[in-house]
Structures are given as structure tokens and as C-alpha cells.
Amino acid sequence: MRISFVLNGDPVSIDARAETLLVDILRKEFGLTGARPGCLQGECGICSILLGGELSLACMIPAFRVQDCEVTTIEGVMQSREFRDIEYGFHRAGMEPCRFCAAAKVLVTHALIRSTPTPGTEALTSAASAIHCRCTSYSRFTEGIRFAAEARRKRYNVRQR
Amino acid sequence: MAEISALRKLLQEPAGFISDMYAPNMLYAQTLRSSTAHARVTGIALPELPSDVTLLTATDVPRINRLSVYGESMPLLAGKEVHYVGEPIGVLVGPHSEQLRWILSRIDVSYQELPAYFIPDDAMSDRVVYERTREWGNVEAALNEAYQVVEGRYHTGAQEHLYSEPQGAFALREEDTGFLVFSSTQWPYHVQQTVSEALGIPRASCRVRATDPGVHLDGKLWYPSLIAAHAAIACSVTGRPVKMVLSREEDFLFTSKRAPAFVEHTTGLDRTGNLSALNIRIVLNMGAYPLFTQEIADRVALAAVGEYQCQNVRVDVRAVTSNLPPLNVCSGFGAAQAFFALETHVSRITEVAQVAPVTWKKSNLKASGNRGTGAKSGEVPESSAVLDAVSTESDFARKYAAYELQKKRRERFSEMLEPTRGIGIACCSQGSGFLQRGEARDNPAVVVRLDKDGSAEILTSAVAYSDSVRSLWKKNVNDILGIEEDRVTISEIDTSRVPDSGPSTLSRNVTVVNRMIESCCKTIKTRRFRTALPIEVKRTARIPRDKKWNSQTMEGEPFQSVSHAAAVVEVEVNPVTVSPAVRGIWLAVEAGRIMNPTEARKTAEMGIYHALGWSSTEGVTFTAGALSRSDYQRYQPQLFTRIPTLWIEFVKNAEKLSAKGLGDLPLSCIPAAYAAAVTQATGEYLDQIPATPRLLRAYMEET
Numbered sequence: 001m002r003i004s005f006v007l008n009g010d011p012v013s014i015d016a017r018a019e020t021l022l023v024d025i026l027r028k029e030f031g032l033t034g035a036r037p038g039c040l041q042g043e044c045g046i047c048s049i050l051l052g053g054e055l056s057l058a059c060m061i062p063a064f065r066v067q068d069c070e071v072t073t074i075e076g077v078m079q080s081r082e083f084r085d086i087e088y089g090f091h092r093a094g095m096e097p098c099r100f101c102a103a104a105k106v107l108v109t110h111a112l113i114r115s116t117p118t119p120g121t122e123a124l125t126s127a128a129s130a131i132h133c134r135c136t137s138y139s140r141f142t143e144g145i146r147f148a149a150e151a152r153r154k155r156y157n158v159r160q161r
Numbered sequence: 162m163a164e165i166s167a168l169r170k171l172l173q174e175p176a177g178f179i180s181d182m183y184a185p186n187m188l189y190a191q192t193l194r195s196s197t198a199h200a201r202v203t204g205i206a207l208p209e210l211p212s213d214v215t216l217l218t219a220t221d222v223p224r225i226n227r228l229s230v231y232g233e234s235m236p237l238l239a240g241k242e243v244h245y246v247g248e249p250i251g252v253l254v255g256p257h258s259e260q261l262r263w264i265l266s267r268i269d270v271s272y273q274e275l276p277a278y279f280i281p282d283d284a285m286s287d288r289v290v291y292e293r294t295r296e297w298g299n300v301e302a303a304l305n306e307a308y309q310v311v312e313g314r315y316h317t318g319a320q321e322h323l324y325s326e327p328q329g330a331f332a333l334r335e336e337d338t339g340f341l342v343f344s345s346t347q348w349p350y351h352v353q354q355t356v357s358e359a360l361g362i363p364r365a366s367c368r369v370r371a372t373d374p375g376v377h378l379d380g381k382l383w384y385p386s387l388i389a390a391h392a393a394i395a396c397s398v399t400g401r402p403v404k405m406v407l408s409r410e411e412d413f414l415f416t417s418k419r420a421p422a423f424v425e426h427t428t429g430l431d432r433t434g435n436l437s438a439l440n441i442r443i444v445l446n447m448g449a450y451p452l453f454t455q456e457i458a459d460r461v462a463l464a465a466v467g468e469y470q471c472q473n474v475r476v477d478v479r480a481v482t483s484n485l486p487p488l489n490v491c492s493g494f495g496a497a498q499a500f501f502a503l504e505t506h507v508s509r510i511t512e513v514a515q516v517a518p519v520t521w522k523k524s525n526l527k528a529s530g531n532r533g534t535g536a537k538s539g540e541v542p543e544s545s546a547v548l549d550a551v552s553t554e555s556d557f558a559r560k561y562a563a564y565e566l567q568k569k570r571r572e573r574f575s576e577m578l579e580p581t582r583g584i585g586i587a588c589c590s591q592g593s594g595f596l597q598r599g600e601a602r603d604n605p606a607v608v609v610r611l612d613k614d615g616s617a618e619i620l621t622s623a624v625a626y627s628d629s630v631r632s633l634w635k636k637n638v639n640d641i642l643g644i645e646e647d648r649v650t651i652s653e654i655d656t657s658r659v660p661d662s663g664p665s666t667l668s669r670n671v672t673v674v675n676r677m678i679e680s681c682c683k684t685i686k687t688r689r690f691r692t693a694l695p696i697e698v699k700r701t702a703r704i705p706r707d708k709k710w711n712s713q714t715m716e717g718e719p720f721q722s723v724s725h726a727a728a729v730v731e732v733e734v735n736p737v738t739v740s741p742a743v744r745g746i747w748l749a750v751e752a753g754r755i756m757n758p759t760e761a762r763k764t765a766e767m768g769i770y771h772a773l774g775w776s777s778t779e780g781v782t783f784t785a786g787a788l789s790r791s792d793y794q795r796y797q798p799q800l801f802t803r804i805p806t807l808w809i810e811f812v813k814n815a816e817k818l819s820a821k822g823l824g825d826l827p828l829s830c831i832p833a834a835y836a837a838a839v840t841q842a843t844g845e846y847l848d849q850i851p852a853t854p855r856l857l858r859a860y861m862e863e864t
Contacts, residue, residue: 100325
């Protein structure tokens, strides 16, 4: 079927079978390898992307589901100014994710601080548990999110003044 | 701001994962696996195969159908007999991975079933592949004369490594050198050895490039050689580039895991509650094809007594085969299993002897001698310092007494409504590098090159997944040669260019490889300004003459360096969910000179989370020798309802000391501390890990 959607701000259109997974479409059709296939059962979070601005798992989304939707991958988020807050937050917390999970962790952070500018302990814990990778400490990850949120708030406050 | 862009750089650079690699005319390979645990293969019925799809079996291996590790081996592809569920029987090669999956599901392998064994028992003496006994004093007499005898049986389960990228390899032909293999491995030269033997080509005709293995917990030590050989055989037969990457599920179901251990402790105590006799029996289940058996069993035998002194000791370690997938290395090479049993048993002893845990440990730590893990004669036990540090910082004595009182006063845990708390303490040690004789086995080497422009390059096949190790190496060059760290490069790992530095495991990167780099730099320093640039120096690892180790009697100093740690874990258990939440973890480490405290702390933090996972949620239970899809779906690393407070301290960190390994320490002390804490909180004596809520509920129902 012909599937049209907005990918990282640009309208795109491809021919794909309805059941093809979004993670495969992104990687094979568009060469966007930031979203990685992980457990392929919606557990590990490695394939995280934003679908309509909401954090979603690309290994659980069939092609037909993205028709007329807006899909944002790590490649799109990196082009935004908001990415700088995450860079800062991760750096300040000494949070160094591995190549395998870095994109997913950035997207989780991005989605959380967009929806919850001042995330509480529960939200931070939940976000940190969303990505299964042995590479980083959970406490550093939650700190990284907290610092990123702080940077975001600070930047917006400065702008408002 | 320059450093802030490290994340951007990481995301922008090509990740270099096998699954991202493509080549024109490339084929995919998938594995045909045994569906039974032990059987003769009587036939393979194939559906009609498309012309561009080929099934390769054992008879298609050009030369040697074998993967060897230090004298032990397993077939690359099973021939007439299969020994575990999931054993590779064939490699299906074709242009479309989805098509291969469909064809695999339609291949019918017929078997003649044979008896299969899964759990070691006393009747299985014919399946013992290695035995190790350490003995001194007279254990039987001491047990007969003991004031009290404490017995305990402990079990540690298999653990999945859960590395970042699943196992994979990419093989292609090269005009100049023969074959080029990309492998996500900790041991590039083992991949080269296995592939060249399989294809019957000189080693130099197989170039191996190591890709980022991620955090591997030693899961990428030998298995990548098997996958690489499969891909290379397919490449050799078809003449086309071949990519083979396991799915996460396939990887979980069929690749190797940590060797499970069954441990029995019978301990004699004197009137003061101190050790008078230790009788320890350990059985290691090595699965269908034992690998690294001697190294694992010897380390288990050493760790079984830990840091404690006792006049009468007998340790029997038996490694047995079974019809499970190969079960061998995982972080710590067996020491973690032995320390869990020992330290959990010590918690029981202190309860029986009515002595405070820290007091008991300190009065039983060996003050001299080297029966245990290799402390020099007359050395004050380092474990004493780390125990003091964690117990003071965590307020252990007060909390332990308070929770003990609560435990005695309360009704049954299952009838409680409010969460209960517990706290546990454990100590351990870690020997870096292989046991002395093994360290010289590979003749590992490193090259450092000082160039005309004043920059330096480190050439090594050691695979460092984290920046902490790379920064340690660069800092060493900086310290000795005064070259800024950003002018020190570490070469890409390509066997045609870098020397064989041995496998990257057992903290060898921090100890053995680091010392070779130091040695190279010191030599360059003496030649610099006297010899024309570039200066290139190669150094091999040598066992220091003062380190004597008798592998038969197990007397002497087994390791080039030994580090120590102690941990306190405090938990709160909800009686309704029976799910322990970790409130805090205190870890004190003695690991020689800490060259980069930030990176060392990160390594320790990672280790803590890995240890918590193994202690609490990461259960692997084979049913009739197999794991199922639901096992895969249930398996999860530690998930948190709250992020525990972490306190980490490095004690006795001095400039004059050399760096020692620390990565495996949390896995050796945290599980026992966790089990002791859960035991105190629930009143259920926990003698195995992982202590899943399901297991805890089962314990409660029993009582």
C-alpha cells in the first residue's frame, strides 16, 4: 500500500506492505539507523521514536498505523534546539550512553521533559526504566533527565524575560 | 562545550553495528538448530529451495569443524549427534532474510532421541569433566570437634549477558588478504583462529575487524567466533558477502549463559563462633560443551574460601556437562557464584553464632598467608578497610540491630500490612587477569608508537567498550611521555595491523594491557631524543618473577593483582507484592590507584546494577533443556520502583600503587548482601538467586 506521513518535518511517501514494521521502514527505506531493532516485543525501548509527539516503539507499529501521522526520529530531534538541553543535562550528570541505546535515551528524555517540564521522582524512575541497556547507571540517567529539564526551564524563562 | 558535543558526536558517527552493514550482492545467513536436547540426527528433509538459497551443514565446512578454546572444543556445526536444544546443525544462506526464516520453519530434521541430562547429581560421575580439590588441615576431625556445625545449600542460576547488539558477523572476500570478517567480539584473534581453521587458510589470510561489542559481561568472549565462522563458511562457499545477525530472541534462547552453581557448605565453629572447619562442595553445570572449565573451576575453588582464615579446609569443585547450551563465562568467571554462597552462608553463621556480622567477618579475615585469593604473607587484609568504610557510612550496625529486633517482634511476614526492612553486608575480592600460567599462554602484546609530529598511537587488539579504559590508557601515555591525551590515538582493531593482546576480559584491559602500555612508554622515554622518530616499541606480558603460583597445590599468588570490595544493601519489602525495593547501596572498593575516579565510579555503578539484576529479576530456568518464548518475554534486567541511593568509595587509593580491576567486584558482593537484606526483611532464609517475587512467594508458602 502507499503510505504517506511526515518524517522529521518533511512529507514522505513510500510503498510498503501494511504489516511492515516502522523500525524496518525507517532503517531500510530512509537509512535512519538511529532507531534500532531490539527485543521486537515492545520491552527494551531501544527502537523508541516519537509518533505524533508521543514516545512510541517503532518495533510495535505496523506501516498502516503511520498513515498521515508525524514521525520524529533521533535524527529529527538532533536538529532541534531542544537537543542542546539534553546534551547539557547528560553531560552534567556524567551520563554516557552507549551507541546502542543513546538515541532511545535521548528520545525518552525529550518526550518526558516536553510533557512534564518538572518531572518528579516517579516520572524520572519510570523514564529510566523505559530503556533496557546495561551500559549506564539508572541514577545517572535520572540525573541527566533532571538536569536537562532544568536547562529547558531555564532557557524558556530567559526567553520570557 | 566541546565535551558536551560528545553525545552529538556519538549519535552522528556511524555506529558500526553488524546489523547496519551492507555490501553489494550480499547474502543473509540464518541458523538451522536442533529442536531436541540429545539425539542422533537421522535426516534433514528440505522443502524445494529457490536456486539462490543454500543449506550448509557440517560436511560443507572446508577444513576443521571445530571451535577451540585452550584445549576444549565444540563443533561449529553438529554432525550426526546434537547435544542441546538450539545447537547449530546448518546455515541457511540466501538473499532475503524473511524468506530464510520461512524456509527454516519448513525444514524437517528427524532425530533418534538419546537420554538427556540437565541437572547435575551424584549419579553423574561420568559427566564430570574437571575436578579441583583444595585441602589443608583435617576437616573431618575438626567438624567432629566443632562446638557448632552450620550447614547450608546454595544455588545460583544462569544469567543472560544481555549485551547491546545481539551476536553477529559479516564476512566478505578480499582480493589481497583472503577474507575480511567484521565481528562484535572481545577477542578478535580468537575469531581469526577459528575462521582460518574452519576455512583451512593461513591466519594472515583472514583479517578480523572488531566492532563495538557494547557492555558484554563476557558474553562476547568466544561465541562471536562461532557466528563469524558460520558467516565465513557461507561466504567461502557462495563467494558472496554474508551477514549473520541473531535476533534478540534467538540470542536469548540459544547462546551461552553464566554457569549455574550448586554449593554445599558445612562449617565448624569454635566456642567463640569463629571458623574451625570449612567443608565446601561445588558443582558447576557447564552445559553441553565445557569451555574455560579450568579457569572457571579454579577461580571458584579460590573464591570458595574467600578472604577468611581457617585451619581445616576442604574445597571440592566439580565441573559437569549436561544437555543445556554451553554455560560458562559471565563477568567474574565463576567467582561471583562462589562468593554468593560463601557470604550468604556467613550471614547464616553470624545468626547462629549470635555475633554481629561485621565483628565476625573482621575476626575471621585472614591476617596473613595466601590460602585464599593471593594476599602477600603478613599483609593486613584489605577487606577489613572496605568493611569498615561501608559499615560506618551505611550505619550498618545500628540498622542491623534495629531490623533484627523488628523481625523478632513482628508476626509472620505474610500477615504484615506495612513494608518491612532489612540490611545485609558482604565482602569479596577479584583477581585480575587469568591465573598466572594462563596469562602467559597467549603471549599477549601491545605496541606504542611515537610519531614525528609528537603524537602517540596505541596499537592493541584489546577491545575497550567504555571510554573509561581508553582514557586510562591515554592518561598513562600522558603521565609517562607528557603527550596531551588528545594527541594520543588508539588504533582501530584490525588484526592485520594490531598485535594480539589476548581476550578482553577479567579486567585485563586495566591490568595486563595497561601495564604493557606503561612498559612501552617507559622504553620510548629512554629512547626519545636519542633515536630518530618514529619510535615504535612492542612489549609482551610477563609474569613477575616474585609471583609464584603452583597450579597443582594452588599455593602461592594466583593473580598479578587482587582488588577487594565490601557492599551493604538495604531493602524494603512490600508484603503484598513481595517485591523488594532497594533503598540504598554502599560499596567500598580497594583497587589500587584510581587514575580516573569519575570513570571508575561509572564502572562500579554499572556493576551494581548488573549485580542487582542477577540478584533479583534475571532468572533463566530451562524446562526440559530449553528456554521458551515466554522465558524470553519474562526475562528482564532490574526494573526499579525507586532508584536506590548509591554511595561508592575507593579506599587506599594512592599514587604509588598500580591500577587493579574492579568491574567484577559488585557482582561478587552485592548478591549476597542483597540476599541477607531480603532474608532479614522477610524472615525467609534466601539461599538462591535470583530472588524473584515468585521465588519469595514460594518460600512463604512452604513455611
